Amino acid sequence: MSTPASTSANQQQTHTPVGLIAFAWTLVGVPLAYGLYNTVKAASALFGG
Incomplete structure (x- = not known):
């Protein structure tokens, strides 16, 4: 069985500026x-x- 392409290991966290x-x-x-x-x-x- 295959695993989904977007697992938590593949995801990167992004930072949104507080001012935005x-x-x-x-x-x-x-x-x-x-x-x-x-x-x-x-x-x-x-x-x-």
Whole structure:
């Protein structure tokens, strides 16, 4: 029986810079937070009066 080509012995670990991770989360998080804020504001106007 053959073993899979990508075993844990064949895989190399990569290092992602912390700054790149922070930039990616900011790139996604800021528009997400803005959209959630506007959604809650609009919903409160509809349901809260």
